[in-house]
Amino acid sequence: MNRRWQSAGRFIILVFPLAFLNFHDEACAQYYKTKNKDGSVSFSDNPASSILERIPGKETTKSIEEPGKPDLRDAGRIPEGQSPPSTVIPDNPAVNASPKEPAEKKIGTPEDSKKRRSPEASRTPKKESTPSLPQKVAEELNPDLMKISMPGKNWAMEFNFRDFQVEDMSILPDYKGRRIMATSKKTNLILSVSFTPAPRKSSHKEFRDEAWERLERLPFKRDSVKKYEADQWAILEYVVKDVKEIKDVNQKNVFAYRVQEDTWIDFHLSKVLYTAADERLFKEFVASAKVLDSFTPSSADLFGYGSYFYLNKDYEKAIVYYEKALEQEKQTPRLQKKFWIVLVDNLGMAYGLSGNLKMAERTLQYGIAKDPTYPLFYYNLACAYAEANDLDRALINLAKAGEYKANMIPGEKWPEVAADPSFKRFQENKRFIEAANKFLR
Numbered sequence: 001m002n003r004r005w006q007s008a009g010r011f012i013i014l015v016f017p018l019a020f021l022n023f024h025d026e027a028c029a030q031y032y033k034t035k036n037k038d039g040s041v042s043f044s045d046n047p048a049s050s051i052l053e054r055i056p057g058k059e060t061t062k063s064i065e066e067p068g069k070p071d072l073r074d075a076g077r078i079p080e081g082q083s084p085p086s087t088v089i090p091d092n093p094a095v096n097a098s099p100k101e102p103a104e105k106k107i108g109t110p111e112d113s114k115k116r117r118s119p120e121a122s123r124t125p126k127k128e129s130t131p132s133l134p135q136k137v138a139e140e141l142n143p144d145l146m147k148i149s150m151p152g153k154n155w156a157m158e159f160n161f162r163d164f165q166v167e168d169m170s171i172l173p174d175y176k177g178r179r180i181m182a183t184s185k186k187t188n189l190i191l192s193v194s195f196t197p198a199p200r201k202s203s204h205k206e207f208r209d210e211a212w213e214r215l216e217r218l219p220f221k222r223d224s225v226k227k228y229e230a231d232q233w234a235i236l237e238y239v240v241k242d243v244k245e246i247k248d249v250n251q252k253n254v255f256a257y258r259v260q261e262d263t264w265i266d267f268h269l270s271k272v273l274y275t276a277a278d279e280r281l282f283k284e285f286v287a288s289a290k291v292l293d294s295f296t297p298s299s300a301d302l303f304g305y306g307s308y309f310y311l312n313k314d315y316e317k318a319i320v321y322y323e324k325a326l327e328q329e330k331q332t333p334r335l336q337k338k339f340w341i342v343l344v345d346n347l348g349m350a351y352g353l354s355g356n357l358k359m360a361e362r363t364l365q366y367g368i369a370k371d372p373t374y375p376l377f378y379y380n381l382a383c384a385y386a387e388a389n390d391l392d393r394a395l396i397n398l399a400k401a402g403e404y405k406a407n408m409i410p411g412e413k414w415p416e417v418a419a420d421p422s423f424k425r426f427q428e429n430k431r432f433i434e435a436a437n438k439f440l441r
Contacts, residue, residue, distance in 0.1 A: 144162040145161060147301075148180065148195070149297055153263070154294065156295040157292070159267070159290070164183065166182050171308055176196075177196040188272070191267065195264070198263055198264045202259055204233065204234035204258050205229070207257040208234035211257060212227070212236055215236075220242075223238065235257075236255040236256075239253070239274065240253065251271065269282060299326075299328040299334050299343075300325075300335060302324045302325035303322070303343050306319075306347075309321065322343060323347065326343060341367070341371065341374055344364070344377070345364075348360045349380055361384050368381070375401040378401035379415055384422075386423050386426065398436075398439050399435065402438060417439050417440070418436045
């Protein structure tokens with residue numbers, strides 16, 4: 001079962017923090033990627049950075065390149081036809097800290113658990129990995145609206161997402177906060193939305209004014225500065241006309257701030273080469289942005305929460321959210337089929353990795369009843385039986401998995417059964433060796 005760590009995130013985009021951006025150290029100014037001479041990547045809220053390389057007639061004095069994107073297809077983590085994620089480069093020590101790793105769960109006999117520790121460590125994602133979900137996991141009732149939520153919160157933020165595409169998505173350790181960056185090729189707007197733990201009690205206006213104090217220290221002139229309140233938000237806006245030697249940048253910036261319980265919420269919308277005709281775009285977005293005080297997470301939301309905790313090896317929390325997602329799917333199916341399969345499969349593995357083999361068996365049997373031709377339901381069921389020292393049923397399900405091998409989801413890798421720690425106790429068993437050889441054909 002543990003071999004599945006190689007593909008457990010096959011539809012869960014991993015965001016690799018190398019050094020993390022504090023969402024508020026620069027008052028949530030828009031960050032642009034720049035590749036430095038030493039090969040590292042940095043972010044700046046300076047509109048003269050990489051955004052300008054796409055503006056005709058506006059050239060920077062140095063070469064700015066988009067950092068390479070990690071190709072995860074070799075690891076079986078991204079389905080064919082889906083783009084790899086961007087890399088998020090942070091630099092806040094508090095955010096850079098790895099999520100707290102839960103105590104190791106034992107499965108099967110105590111002796112077997114000890115033997116499996118080393119292989120498991122080599123197959124699990126790095127504990128600092130913070131997964132996010134692809135943009136479209138389920139068919140949304142209104143695809144022009146996006147809702148952003150967090151585990152344990154009965155509220156969410158909703159806003160108009162028409163014509164936007166997600167560029168970066170990141171999650172703070174233990175899902176204490178999250179950030180989304182998006183762009184619109186149609187309007188050339190750049191959007192960032194951040195949820196962060198509130199370090200202190202404050203009003204919306206106090207949050208905004210504190211952010212403005214930091215923004216004022218940034219080394220470029222701001223014109224047409226306005227501060228006002230609009231519905232649920234404390235708003236700050238200004239225009240950056242020139243940046244050093246680059247003239248007529250004319251970047252319009254609108255920041256909105258809100259304190260929601262113990263969370264600071266803010267968004268930043270910006271556009272270079274702004275004209276008066278663009279004002280409508282900013283007003284329409286601000287009017288669409290609202291906090292929903294009564295929110296019930298969808299199965300896609302719950303699947304996302306569970307997947308975060310699953311990939312960070314907090315299986316007990318993963319089970320809570322996966323179970324809720326599955327209950328919703330039983331009542332009203334919404335997830336795309338491939339994500340439904342991942343939901344059931346990961347839930348079964350989470351039970352198995354927590355030592356609850358009976359629930360692992362029950363979950364995987366449910367998956368087989370609904371989709372009897374998906375091979376990895378059988379494979380993980382074989383792993384559960386092997387953990388329980390039931391070789392006969394393990395071999396039956398290995399054979400069934402091999403029978404449906406052609407039905408793997410694109411992007412998945414076929415398991416290496418001989419190296420899977422779940423079958424450690426049977427490595428010298430002739431029946432198992434014969435079955436493993438057939439399985440690999």
